[in-house]
Amino acid sequence: MEAILDFWAAYSATIAFGLVNSFIALSCYAVLSAGVLSFTTVMFAAVGGFVAAQMIGMFALPPLVAFLFAGVAGGVAAAVIAVIFLRLETHWMALASLALVLITRVVVLNTPTLTGGVQGMLVPVRVSVLELFLALAVTAFVFYRMHNSWYGLVSRAVREDPSVASTMGISTYRVQFIAFLISGAVGGIGGAALATTLQFISADTYFLALAFTMIASTVLGGSFHWFGPIVGAFVFTALPTTMQAVLPEIQDVAKGVVLLVIMILLPRGLVDPRVLKLRLSRSPKTAEQPDA
Amino acid sequence: MQLFLEQLVNGIALGSLYGLFGIGFGLVFATLGILNTAHGAYASWAAIIGYFAVVWYDVSFPVAIAVGVIGGGVLAILVDQIGFQPLRNRKTGMLGALITSIAFLIILDSLAGMATNHQSWAFPSRTYPRGMLDLGFMRIPYMQLIIIGAMVFCAAGIYLLIQKTRIGAAMRAVGWNAEAASLGGVNARMVILLTAFLAGATSGLAGVLGGAATSNISYMLGEGLLLKGFAAVVVGGYDDVRGTVLAGILLGICEVFIAQYLSTTFRDGFTYILLLTFLVMRPRGIFGSGNFMRA
Amino acid sequence: MIMKTGTMRLGAALAAAAFSLAGSAWADPAPGQYNIGIISDDTGPLAAAGISYHRGADLAIEEINANGFAGEGVTLNLLVKDSATDAARAVQAMTQFAADRTVLATTCCIITPIAGALSPIAMNNNLPLVIYGATREGLPQEPYVTSVVALPGPQEVMMSERLASELKPKRVAYYTTGDNDIFLARAHAVKAVFEEAGAETVAEISTLANDTDFTGPATQGMGTNPDVIMVMTTQQPAVGIISALRQRGYEGLIGTSEVISPPAIYQKSGDLIEGIPFALSFQPGLSDSPEATTFIEAYQAKYNELPDVYSAQGYTAIHYIAQGMKAIDGEPTREKLAEEMWKITSIDHNLYGGQEIVNGQAQIPETLIVNWNSDGEVALWENQ
Numbered sequence: 001m002e003a004i005l006d007f008w009a010a011y012s013a014t015i016a017f018g019l020v021n022s023f024i025a026l027s028c029y030a031v032l033s034a035g036v037l038s039f040t041t042v043m044f045a046a047v048g049g050f051v052a053a054q055m056i057g058m059f060a061l062p063p064l065v066a067f068l069f070a071g072v073a074g075g076v077a078a079a080v081i082a083v084i085f086l087r088l089e090t091h092w093m094a095l096a097s098l099a100l101v102l103i104t105r106v107v108v109l110n111t112p113t114l115t116g117g118v119q120g121m122l123v124p125v126r127v128s129v130l131e132l133f134l135a136l137a138v139t140a141f142v143f144y145r146m147h148n149s150w151y152g153l154v155s156r157a158v159r160e161d162p163s164v165a166s167t168m169g170i171s172t173y174r175v176q177f178i179a180f181l182i183s184g185a186v187g188g189i190g191g192a193a194l195a196t197t198l199q200f201i202s203a204d205t206y207f208l209a210l211a212f213t214m215i216a217s218t219v220l221g222g223s224f225h226w227f228g229p230i231v232g233a234f235v236f237t238a239l240p241t242t243m244q245a246v247l248p249e250i251q252d253v254a255k256g257v258v259l260l261v262i263m264i265l266l267p268r269g270l271v272d273p274r275v276l277k278l279r280l281s282r283s284p285k286t287a288e289q290p291d292a
Numbered sequence: 293m294q295l296f297l298e299q300l301v302n303g304i305a306l307g308s309l310y311g312l313f314g315i316g317f318g319l320v321f322a323t324l325g326i327l328n329t330a331h332g333a334y335a336s337w338a339a340i341i342g343y344f345a346v347v348w349y350d351v352s353f354p355v356a357i358a359v360g361v362i363g364g365g366v367l368a369i370l371v372d373q374i375g376f377q378p379l380r381n382r383k384t385g386m387l388g389a390l391i392t393s394i395a396f397l398i399i400l401d402s403l404a405g406m407a408t409n410h411q412s413w414a415f416p417s418r419t420y421p422r423g424m425l426d427l428g429f430m431r432i433p434y435m436q437l438i439i440i441g442a443m444v445f446c447a448a449g450i451y452l453l454i455q456k457t458r459i460g461a462a463m464r465a466v467g468w469n470a471e472a473a474s475l476g477g478v479n480a481r482m483v484i485l486l487t488a489f490l491a492g493a494t495s496g497l498a499g500v501l502g503g504a505a506t507s508n509i510s511y512m513l514g515e516g517l518l519l520k521g522f523a524a525v526v527v528g529g530y531d532d533v534r535g536t537v538l539a540g541i542l543l544g545i546c547e548v549f550i551a552q553y554l555s556t557t558f559r560d561g562f563t564y565i566l567l568l569t570f571l572v573m574r575p576r577g578i579f580g581s582g583n584f585m586r587a
Numbered sequence: 588m589i590m591k592t593g594t595m596r597l598g599a600a601l602a603a604a605a606f607s608l609a610g611s612a613w614a615d616p617a618p619g620q621y622n623i624g625i626i627s628d629d630t631g632p633l634a635a636a637g638i639s640y641h642r643g644a645d646l647a648i649e650e651i652n653a654n655g656f657a658g659e660g661v662t663l664n665l666l667v668k669d670s671a672t673d674a675a676r677a678v679q680a681m682t683q684f685a686a687d688r689t690v691l692a693t694t695c696c697i698i699t700p701i702a703g704a705l706s707p708i709a710m711n712n713n714l715p716l717v718i719y720g721a722t723r724e725g726l727p728q729e730p731y732v733t734s735v736v737a738l739p740g741p742q743e744v745m746m747s748e749r750l751a752s753e754l755k756p757k758r759v760a761y762y763t764t765g766d767n768d769i770f771l772a773r774a775h776a777v778k779a780v781f782e783e784a785g786a787e788t789v790a791e792i793s794t795l796a797n798d799t800d801f802t803g804p805a806t807q808g809m810g811t812n813p814d815v816i817m818v819m820t821t822q823q824p825a826v827g828i829i830s831a832l833r834q835r836g837y838e839g840l841i842g843t844s845e846v847i848s849p850p851a852i853y854q855k856s857g858d859l860i861e862g863i864p865f866a867l868s869f870q871p872g873l874s875d876s877p878e879a880t881t882f883i884e885a886y887q888a889k890y891n892e893l894p895d896v897y898s899a900q901g902y903t904a905i906h907y908i909a910q911g912m913k914a915i916d917g918e919p920t921r922e923k924l925a926e927e928m929w930k931i932t933s934i935d936h937n938l939y940g941g942q943e944i945v946n947g948q949a950q951i952p953e954t955l956i957v958n959w960n961s962d963g964e965v966a967l968w969e970n971q
Contacts, residue, residue, distance in 0.1 A: 009686030013679040037386055084572055094327060094386065095526050096571045102519060103564040109766055110561060118766045120700050126707065198674055200704040203766075205674065212329070212394050219391045240676060244669065250406075251669070252630055256398035260375060263391050267384045295810040302802040309800075402630060410634030411851050412823060414830070417858070422834060433834065436802070506799045507830040507856065508823065512632060516799050548803035556765050556793035 012129055014241055016197050018234040019132040023190030024210065025217040025229035026139060027183045032223050034179035035159035035172075037090065038097040039211045040081050041187040043104045044074040046206035048188025049195040050108070050115050053123045056196070063127035063196045067135055067189045074188015075181050082180035086173055101211050108203040120202025127196035135193070136230075139186060143226035146182075155179060220262060222269025231271050297430045299548050305436035305505070307544020308443035311528075311537040313498040313521035315450060316368075316491030318530035323467040323487045326389040330371055331495055331521075332514025333400035338364035338496025339503035339513055340407055346419050353420045357500050364496020365489040371396050372488040404511035414507035435505040442501060443537065446494055451533045463487060467531070523563055527570045619660040621919060623648075623908055624668065624684035626695035626705070631671030633697050635851065636822070636897045640719055641667070643894065643901030644694065646885055647909070656936060657909040665905075666690060670701065677701045678708065685712035691912075691924055694904040696721045699769065706732045715911070715925045719904040720897070722769055727947035730929035735903045735942075737951040739769065740776045742866040743819070743844060746956050747777045750815065750842055750864065751784035753970045758789045760813035762804065762828050764820040765793035773844065774819035781817070789813050794824050805831035815840045822846040826856055833859045840864075849895035853959050861959050864968040868939045868952045869899040872965050879938040899938045906936045907944075 027041040048070030055066045081100070085093050108115045115121060146152050157165040158175045166172055194210075195201045213236060221232020239258060243251040268274065317331045342360030345351045351359070375392035382388070421434035454460035459482075465473035466483045474480045498517060503509040520543060528539030543563055550559045625644055628637025644665060652662040666687075668680035677695065684690045685708060693709065696702040697720035709716035709731045718726060718734040727733050750756070759781045763774040778788060789811040792804050805828065808816060816832065818825050818841060825846045832841060845867035846852075847860050871883045871893040882902060886894040894902075911928035912919060934942040939952035958968040 006686055006688075010683045012686075013682035017675050017679060032387075037390075088571065091321070091325075091386075091530075092571065095321075095522075095530070096568075098327075098522065099526055099564060099567045099571065102523075102560075103568060106561045106564055110557065118771075119768050120703075122703060198678060198704050199707055200674065200700050202700055204700075209673070212397075215387075216391055216394055219387050223387065241679060248667075248669070250402075252402035252671070253399050256395045256402070259398070260392055260395035263388055263395065264375075264378045267379055267382045267388045295806065298806045298810075299803060302806055305802065306800050405630060405634060410630070410638060412635070412826070412855065414855050424834075424836070431836075433802070502799070506801070506827060507859075508799050508827060513799070516797060551792075551803055552807050556795060560795070 011241075013197075014238060016127075016129050016132055018237040019129070019136050020190060020193040020197050021213060021217055021233035021237050022136055022230045023139065023186055023193055024214045025221065025233040026143060026226065027187035027190055028214045028218045029223055029226060029229040030143075030183035030186060031176070031179045032218060033159060033226075034155040034176045035090070035162060036176055036179060037094045038085070038180075038183070039094075039101050039215070040078070040085070040097045040180075041183060041190070041214055042101045042206050042211045043081070044077055044184045044187030045191030045194065045210065046104050046108060047077045048074040048191030049201050049206060050121070050191075051188070052192030053121045053195050053201060054114070056123060056125050057121070060124075063125055063192075064131055064135060066196070067192045070188040070192030071185040072188070074191065075185040077188070078180045078184020079177075081184075082177050086176055086180070098211070101208060105203045105207050108206070116202065118203075120200060120205075121195075123195050123199045123201065125196055126199055127193060132193055132197070135189065139189070140226065140230065147226055151175070151178065216259060219269055220259065222271035222273075224268060225271050225273045228269050228271035232269065235270065294430050295552075298432075299552050300545065301430070301432050301436060303545030303548035304541055305439045305544070306548060307524075307541035308440045308537075309498050309502045309505075309517065309540075310520045310524045310543055311540025312439075312443045312446055312501075313495055313517045314524035314528070314536040314540050315447060315533055316494040317518075317521055318525040318528070318533070318536050319450070319487055320491045321525070322531040323463050324372075324376070324389075324484060325386060325467075325470075326376060326393065327386060328393045328491075329390070329518070330393045330396040330400060331491065332516075332518030333397055333404065334364040334368050334492045334495040334514070335499025335502070335517050336404045336511050336514035337367055337400060337499070338492075339499040339509045340404055340511075342500040343413055343415060343503070343509045346415055353415075353504075356415075356419075357497065360500035361493045361496045364499065365493035367400075368488045368492020368495070369485055371400075371492075372484065377484075401511050401514075408510055410511070412508050412510035412512075414509060415504050420504045433505075435501070439501045439505060442497055443540075446497065447533055447537045450490065450494070454533065459483070459486065520563070523567050526567055619658075620662050620664055621657075621691050621912065622664050622666050622687070622689045623905065624666045624680075624687075624690045624693040626668050626670050626677050626680045626684075626693065626701075628672045628697055629667075629669045631673065633672045635849070636697060636720070637672070639849065639895050639897035640697065640901035642886070642890055643898030643903075644719075644905045646882065646889065646898075647902040647905035650881070650885070651905065651909045656906070657912040658915075661912060663905070663909065663912070670695075672698060672701070674701050674704050678704055681705045681708045681716075685709075685714050690714070691919055691921055692717065692908045692928075694719055694901075694908070699723045699726070702726055713921050713925065715908070715921060715928060717904040717907055717928075719900045729947065730925040733907070733928060733944070733947035735907050735934070735944075735949045736900050737868075737949045739773050739844075741951045742868070742954045743773055743777050744780055745954050746842065746864060746866040747780035747817070748784075749956060750840070751781050751786065754815060754840060755784075756781065756786045756814035756840075758811070758813045759786045759815045759817060760790040760792065760808045760811055761788065762792050762794060762808065762816070762818045762820055762824075764796050764824060766795050767821055770819060770821055774817070777817050777819055777842075781815075786815070794820060794828065796821050796824065798824055799827060801827045801831035802835075804828060805835050805837070808832065809835060809837050813839065815842065817841075818843040820846075822852075826852060826860070829863065830856060830859050845896050847959075848957075848965065849897070850893045851895075853963055857963075858961070861961055862971075864956055864958050866954055866956050867896050868954060869894075869896055870955060870957055870965045871895075873955055873957060873967065874938055874940075876938065876940045878936060879940075882938055903934060903937055903942065903949075907931070907934050910935060 031038045051073040052066040052070040154170045162172045217232040217236040218229045222228025239255050243254040247254045338360035341363040342356040345359045346356045376389045379388040424431040424433045462478040524540035528535030627641045670677035692715035694717040696718045699721040702721035716732050764770040841863045914927040915923050943950040956968045957965045960966045
């Protein structure tokens with residue numbers, strides 16, 4: 001029991017950041033699963049983070065309530081961004097979203113009354129790991145239901161081939177707009193989760209490092225199933241801590257090499273529904289059918 | 293007036309670095325479809341290699357530039373062959389290569405940090421042209437002249453290569469549709485290696501020259517160039533060398549003049565608002581063409 | 588080498604903590620051996636200074652153990668976790684230290700955001716945290732969070748007063764770091780002194796911490812024809828601005844802060860930074876107290892280079908903890924250590940010829956106004 005408690009105490013922060021990064025990665029997955037490569041999640045997270053920090057600071061809200069506001073704020077931001085971005089061709093959208101990350105930092109730095117500017121903001125409340133877990137469980141449940149819904153089906157169609165999807169009468173614009181809204185809400189919650197875990201946020205909290213963490217987690221874990229980003233977020237969060245214990249001198253290099261090797265060996269990520277299906281089809285019942 | 297002219301040259305020189313750096317970034321994006329976040333690491337490494345060549349082997353500055361440029365090009369080929377080539381046949385689209393490029397960004401940056409002992413270095417003062425050309429009404433540092441000259445040379449060379457030569461036609465064909473190009477008899481592998489080398493070499497050139505001009509050779513060098521070079525590519529249009537260069541210079545001039553006549557506080561804000569405006573109003577850049585591949 | 592043994596011990600300590608039975612954790616370390624956690628910046632954007640802090644701390648540990656400064660038979664052991672100046676990684680490291688019951692105290696932090704994120708963890712876990720680099724009013728919190736680095740300001744003010752009275756400049760230009768509130772405040776303190784002395788402010792040129800190209804700002808500053816230029820920015824911009832000004836042919840006086848004091852900066856910039864005054868409290872060649880002499884010799888012997896202000900701060904942080912340890916009666920606990928450390932009003936073993944502490948916050952020690960001379964040494968600055 002003691003051992004478990006000690007382990008928990010030592011790694012609770014790593015688990016907390018794994019949960020936080022799961023939100024961020026799911027937000028990225030939400031648009032990716034509709035065929036959009038976008039870094040806008042970082043901006044949604046910034047909106048959510050600063051909204052939550054302000055709400056907690058002004059009204060002393062409990063973290064989970066602040067998460068709700070952050071989710072709404074992220075969704076609103078996403079609606080605005082989607083209107084602008086969905087006019088762009090996919091390659092341009094990727095570049096534009098990266099540009100938006102840079103713009104976000106400048107805006108945060110230059111609006112001190114909202115964000116604390118260069119000084120950043122203290123967040124007086126820390127969210128507990130249990131609360132984070134509950135929030136993620138609810139979010140994951142929503143993704144699970146979506147995966148098996150009409151929306152899940154059409155978004156996969158749009159991702160695989162937009163032109164075929166549109167000949168089937170699916171509005172690519174509408175699907176991707178919904179994807180952005182989901183991404184914004186989840187990203188906003190993720191930003192709020194990050195703010196209440198770090199308890200100190202500034203312009204650099206929501207910048208390129210978060211963009212890289214987000215995209216690497218999502219693709220590493222697997223961008224073809226909602227469970228992938230969560231796995232990826234935990235792997236990517238635990239990687240530096242693990243590497244520090246194993247190879248302290250070259251921990252960052254080791255982290256990069258692990259990422260590289262996983263991507264080359266498993267380009268579809270750790271969780272790949274195609275592989276799972278193959279495994280299932282090789283279960284005893286169907287074992288006699290080769291190449292199922 | 294002297295102040296205005298000197299600042300104008302400062303802006304053009306700064307923007308030339310952005311443009312020079314951006315050419316390769318855009319080239320790789322347009323031809324190979326890779327959003328290469330490790331592009332800045334080539335610049336850092338080229339500057340570091342050039343610096344070590346000067347300090348250890350006492351070579352002259354032009355040799356140091358050549359060593360850095362070749363080093364940057366070779367590094368880019370290595371990254372491409374290790375990190376991007378294995379993904380090409382697996383249809384991972386932009387995503388897989390983006391992640392392997394992040395992996396290389398982490399690896400190359402931390403190795404560069406170790407190589408430089410996490411310090412910032414500078415070329416010893418007598419090893420590069422540090423004086424100024426006095427025109428009477430204004431003075432221009434030699435390094436700025438070299439930077440502007442290098443940028444014009446590279447931009448013109450690469451533009452002509454792409455537009456007027458067979459290999460350039462092959463590059464455009466691969467960028468438009470790699471499969472169709474190889475069916476049409478284009479040697480795709482050759483195009484990939486050449487594109488990677490050119491990108492690494494121009495990034496490396498920007499790294500060595502920028503490192504010398506700003507007395508800052510460090511593992512952080514590439515990151516600054518990446519952000520601004522990226523802006524140049526977006527404003528200028530990634531599939532056009534002329535656009536990238538012009539946008540780079542424009543950004544450089546804007547930065548310097550906004551800092552001089554308004555305030556640094558607005559400087560980066562202006563850069564990125566310009567960026568966003570271009571994205572929304574003219575999403576194919578200054579010279580952007582409409583002949584984009586559409587599924 | 589130090590890092591390697593540190594991590595091996597860390598591994599052992601974690602394993603011991605994870606697998607030992609209830610209550611046995613206290614008896615686990617060798618009698619008299621106590622762990623201190625350092626959340627270092629050995630990699631990342633601030634690694635140049637971070638490595639210096641870490642080396643200073645390592646040397647202090649060796650010295651304390653060799654001389655029994657932390658008490659009879661008491662030895663300290665430094666556990667290292669590198670944050671790479673990343674807030675999330677620092678928080679994780681701090682939580683791990685808090686959970687490891689063999690860790691009695693921690694030390695950390697170059698930048699204020701990380702110090703701000705770690706101090707609630709220190710308070711919640713009753714774990715002493717000594718901040719060695721970050722400065723902001725109100726960082727120390729009774730009794731667990733303390734700071735061994737004095738709030739900046741008075742030293743530059745003293746230097747500026749001297750520059751103003753000896754040079755009597757009429758026109759002064761200032762370079763600031765617009766996105767760093769600490770340096771911005773330092774610049775404004777300096778500006779107030781010159782304005783008080785009647786010097787006109789001809790330009791206040793803002794740069795950003797990540798800027799690298801300073802040809803524009805240098806041209807702008809020189810265009811205003813100043814007698815004196817004060818460069819009050821973070822390290823990289825300061826070196827860049829000074830280089831750009833000198834390369835453009837500015838001959839007048841430039842004043843700056845301790846950011847150009849590390850020997851590595853002179854090695855890089857050489858003659859460009861000669862003769863530029865800056866103020867600090869510790870500098871090899873000038874600090875000549877017995878403690879400082881021993882420290883400088885040991886540092887040179889071990890790392891083959893001279894220590895700088897940052898290594899001195901890392902060193903002071905560990906000695907502060909050791910002094911608290913020595914005062915404890917009986918079995919040391921985090922609570923007792925914090926209580927004893929909060930009571931300390933002066934760090935006995937320091938490199939500054941005296942280091943006062945008030946409510947957990949170090950005060951400005953002796954001030955030296957110095958410059959690099961043409962022999963590549965730091966000497967007291969004289970108006971020429």
